[in-house]
Amino acid sequence: MVSADALERYLGRATRFLPSRIRREVRAELHANLYQAMLDARLQGLNEADAWAAAVRESGSAWRLALQLARVHTLGLAPRVLLAGMVLGGAAYAVRAEVHSAPTGQEARP
Known part of the structure; x- marks a missing residue:
């Protein structure tokens, strides 16, 4: 038997790793x-309490579900983070390259 509080805890544990902007929507869908x-x-033929318990049992552990939901809903973040890192790294390299000016004629001769 699953109480309303137990169901809310299950939903909370299953959506714990999601960004807040999508957590409510995913929780409602779940x-x-x-x-x-x-x-x-x-x-x-199950009564309501046993039917809720069967539904939660069929859904699996909240921990496994949380990891799967996080992978689905946050994987798009990884490429954006990598792209931002490359852009910032390139900008830092360009700024550092500008600081070192080309050698003058006297510095180039031994």
Whole structure:
């Protein structure tokens, strides 16, 4: 049997690694999926409490789900971070190259 508090804790643990801007939307979608799974279990003859428990059990551990959701919803961040790093690195290299001016005619001769 899954209480409302236990369900809220499960949803919180499953969405813990997501950025706050998408956490609410993903949490609502996950709740809707669990609700649909609960309704499917009810059609199989389970009472509501047992149907919620079956839906959560079918969904898997909150930890595994949190890692999967984080991978899906934050993977796009990695290329942006790498691109920003390359841009900043290139800018730093260009600024450093400008600081060192070319040698004058006297410095070039031994």
